[in-house]
Each structure stands twice: as C-alpha cells, then as structure tokens.
Amino acid sequence: MERADLQLAVAHYRELAPRxxxxxxxxxxxxxxxxxxxQLQPGQVVLDAGCGTGWCLSRLAERIGPGGTIIGxxxxxxxxxxxxxxxxxxxxxxxQLIEASAESVRLPxxxxxxLFSYTHDLIRSRTALENVLRQAKPGARxxxxxxxxxxxxxxxxxxxxxxxxxxxxxxxxxxxxxxxxLATYLxxxxxxxxxxxxxxxxxxxxxxxxxxxx
Numbered sequence: 001m002e003r004a005d006l007q008l009a010v011a012h013y014r015e016l017a018p019r020x021x022x023x024x025x026x027x028x029x030x031x032x033x034x035x036x037x038x039q040l041q042p043g044q045v046v047l048d049a050g051c052g053t054g055w056c057l058s059r060l061a062e063r064i065g066p067g068g069t070i071i072g073x074x075x076x077x078x079x080x081x082x083x084x085x086x087x088x089x090x091x092x093x094x095x096q097l098i099e100a101s102a103e104s105v106r107l108p109x110x111x112x113x114x115l116f117s118y119t120h121d122l123i124r125s126r127t128a129l130e131n132v133l134r135q136a137k138p139g140a141r142x143x144x145x146x147x148x149x150x151x152x153x154x155x156x157x158x159x160x161x162x163x164x165x166x167x168x169x170x171x172x173x174x175x176x177x178x179x180x181x182l183a184t185y186l187x188x189x190x191x192x193x194x195x196x197x198x199x200x201x202x203x204x205x206x207x208x209x210x211x212x213x214x
Contacts, residue, residue: 021053021082024118028055030199031117034145035059037203040068044112048072049102049132050119054083060115061091073098073105102128107135114206116144116182121171123182133185133206140206142186149176151195161198185209 035056040046040063048056051072060070070092074080080097087095096108102122114136122128123144136142147165149158162172174180179202183189186204193200 021055024055027118027199030145030201031056032059034115034117034143034201035063037143037201038063038113038115038141040064040113040141043067045069045071045109046113046115047107047111047132047136048115048117050074050116050122051083051097052076052079052118054080054086054097056115056117057083057087057095058091061087064092066090066092068092069094069096069109071096071098071107071109071111073100073102073107075099075101102132105131110135110137111140112137113141114143116142116146118146118168119144120146120169120175120178123178124171124173126181129182129185130209134209136206138206138208139187142182142202142204142206144179144182144202145200146178147175147198148178148193148200150198152176154196157198 038046040060042065044064045068046060046064048060048070051057051074054072057070057072061068064070072083074083077099080099083097089095098105103125114132116123147161149161162175179191179200182202183204185207187207189202189204191200191202
C-alpha cells in the first residue's frame with residue numbers, strides 16, 4: 001500500500017494556494033452535491049476536514065445558519081490563510097480553523113457532520129480517519145467527494161488523471177475506489193458514481209470507535 005507524503009503535500013499546496021480556487025473551479029458542482037448530501041440542519045456543528053482554501057465554508061454556513069458551528073483543519077498554513085478570509089464571523093455562531101494534519105488534529109467539540117472534500121490522501125490513511133472519526137458524535141453524517149479512475153478500459157483518460165493529479169495527491173492507493181477504506185468505518189454507506197465519470201459522492205454515518213489508548 002502506498003503512503004501519503006504529508007511534507008510533499010504541504011509543499012505542493014504552498015505553491016498552489018494562491019491559484020487553487022481557479023485551478024479547481026470545475027469541481028464546484030460536485031462539491032456542492034457532497035455538501036447537500038450531509039443533510040445539515042440549523043445549529044449543527046460541522047467539520048470541513050482538510051478544508052484547504054475554505055471554498056466550502058460559506059456553503060456549509062448557509063445550511064447550519066448563524067446558530068451553527070464550523071470547524072476546519074488543514075496542514076497548509078498558506079491554504080488556511082486564504083480560508084480565513086472567506087467567511088464573515090457573523091455567518092455562524094463559531095468558526096474555528098486549525099492548522100493541523102488529520103493524524104494529529106484535536107477538535108474543540110464533537111461534530112454532527114463531516115465533509116471530506118477532495119482529501120484523497122486523508123481518506124486513504126487509517127490513522128487519519130480513526131483520529132477524525134473518533135471525535136465525531138455517534139451516527140454523525142459523513143460525505144466524501146474527490147476524483148477516482150474511470151472504467152479500466154478508458155486507460156488513456158486514467159493515465160491523464162494520474163498525471164494531472166500529482167500536484168494534489170501523493171498517495172494513489174486504490175484510486176479506482178478511493179472510498180473503500182472510509183466505507184469500513186461507516187454505517188448506511190452508499191457511493192454514487194459511474195464508470196464514465198471521474199467523480200463520486202460517498203455517504204454514511206459514523207460507527208462508534210473504541211476509545212483511543214492513553
């Protein structure tokens with residue numbers, strides 16, 4: 001199994017941060033679909049895991065309202081600097097953005113919902129997933145979206161995906177089904193995709209994990 005390279009990823013995003021939203025504008029529609037799939041309610045606490053430049057923050061705020069709370073984390077200070085400028089403090093009761101990796105982050109409160117938007121390296125790390133999911137409320141709603149390979153017979157398109165995503169992904173493990181590890185931690189798991197699309201939206205609910213050893 002390949003391993004994600006956190007230092008390499010942070011270096012990539014240091015360069016990408018000023019132009020990231022422009023480069024990724026074509027995925028805005030699928031990101032909105034993932035946010036819709038969370039079925040957020042006013043006043044809830046939602047986590048944007050690996051929040052990057054914070055494109056999703058205002059969309060999350062619209063759904064949880066001024067009584068809700070958004071928590072986001074990302075290991076890239078450059079990406080977080082952009083995120084800090086995205087959302088007025090008045091949009092939600094509380095907005096907390098944390099510079100941390102998924103493997104080490106400590107959330108200030110248990111969360112009702114988790115968004116994994118274009119966080120392939122994160123959802124391919126068992127350590128990262130267990131740390132994040134353990135800090136969610138039992139039954140918390142989860143939605144994940146990112147890129148996956150097309151059907152195997154579309155090998156020219158799959159070659160292009162691997163090449164074009166090397167600036168965003170350092171771990172191509174299970175790129176044909178990136179959700180496979182996440183699925184093992186969730187109840188009511190469902191994935192919506194198809195052989196002729198590079199996108200997916202996976203959903204489920206957090207299954208309680210055993211407490212972490214001290």
